Amino acid sequence: MALRLYTYWRSSAAYRVRIALALKGLAYESAPRHLLRGGGEQRSAGYLATNPQGLVPALEHDGHVVTQSLAICEYLDEIHPQPALLPADPRGRAAVRAMALAVACDIHPLNNLSVLKYLRGELGQSDAAVARWSRHWIDRGFAALEQLVARNSADGRHCYGSSVTLADVFLVPQVVNARRVELDLSPYPRLAAVAVHLESLPAFRAARPEAQPDAE
Numbered sequence: 001m002a003l004r005l006y007t008y009w010r011s012s013a014a015y016r017v018r019i020a021l022a023l024k025g026l027a028y029e030s031a032p033r034h035l036l037r038g039g040g041e042q043r044s045a046g047y048l049a050t051n052p053q054g055l056v057p058a059l060e061h062d063g064h065v066v067t068q069s070l071a072i073c074e075y076l077d078e079i080h081p082q083p084a085l086l087p088a089d090p091r092g093r094a095a096v097r098a099m100a101l102a103v104a105c106d107i108h109p110l111n112n113l114s115v116l117k118y119l120r121g122e123l124g125q126s127d128a129a130v131a132r133w134s135r136h137w138i139d140r141g142f143a144a145l146e147q148l149v150a151r152n153s154a155d156g157r158h159c160y161g162s163s164v165t166l167a168d169v170f171l172v173p174q175v176v177n178a179r180r181v182e183l184d185l186s187p188y189p190r191l192a193a194v195a196v197h198l199e200s201l202p203a204f205r206a207a208r209p210e211a212q213p214d215a216e
C-alpha cells in the first residue's frame with residue numbers, strides 16, 4: 001500500500017493524521033507543503049489539483065486522494081482496522097466522534113492560519129489581540145471537553161475508556177497549539193493529564209511537529 005501524506009510540521013490537522021498513521025504502524029511518504037513560504041504552497045495550482053480546499057492534510061493512497069483529517073483517520077481505520085480508533089458500540093463511537101468534532105469543527109477552525117491572517121491583515125488586529133482570540137476559543141472548547149472527558153474516560157489517561165481513540169488523536173495537537181499561544185491549562189486538569197500520558201506514547205512522539213522532516 002503506497003501512502004503519501006501532504007503535511008506541514010506545524011499543522012495540527014496533519015498532526016492528527018500522522019498520529020493515526022503511526023498508531024497503525026503504516027509507513028508513508030511525507031510530502032510537506034510549506035504553509036507560509038511564497039504566500040503558502042497549499043495555494044499552488046499543483047496542490048489545489050490534489051486538494052481544492054488548499055489545506056493540509058491530504059492523503060494519497062495508491063493514487064486516490066482523501067482530504068479532511070477526520071475523513072482520513074476514519075478511512076485509515078476502515079482499511080487498517082487494528083488497533084481500532086473507534087469503540088465497537090454505537091454510543092461509544094458517537095461519544096468519541098463528538099469529542100473529535102469538538103476540536104475539528106468548533107475549536108480549530110477559529111484558529112486556522114488563514115483566519116488569523118485575516119484578523120491581522122484585513123481587520124488590522126495586533127499580534128496580542130490575535131493571540132487573545134485564539135486563547136478565547138480554545139478556552140471555550142476546552143471547558144466543554146474537560147466535562148466530556150470526565151464523563152467518558154475510564155482511567156484519566158484517555159478521553160474515552162482506557163485505550164486510544166480518535167478523541168485522543170484530535171486532542172493532543174490542539175493541546176500543543178494551546179501551549180503555543182500560552183493558554184493556561186490549569187483549569188483543565190483532566191485534559192492536561194490525558195495529554196501528558198498520550199504524549200509519552202511512541203506513536204504520538206513520532207508524530208509531533210519537532211520530529212518531522214520539514215521541522216524548522
Ligand SMILES: N[C@@H](CCC(=O)N[C@@H](CS)C(=O)NCC(=O)O)C(=O)O
Nearest residue numbers: 011012013055056068069112113114
Ligand atoms: N478541517 C480541516 C482543516 C485543515 C486545515 O485547516 N489545515 C490548516 C493547517 S492546520 C491549513 O492547511 N491551513 C492553511 C491555510 O489556512 O491557508 C481538516 O481537519 O483537515
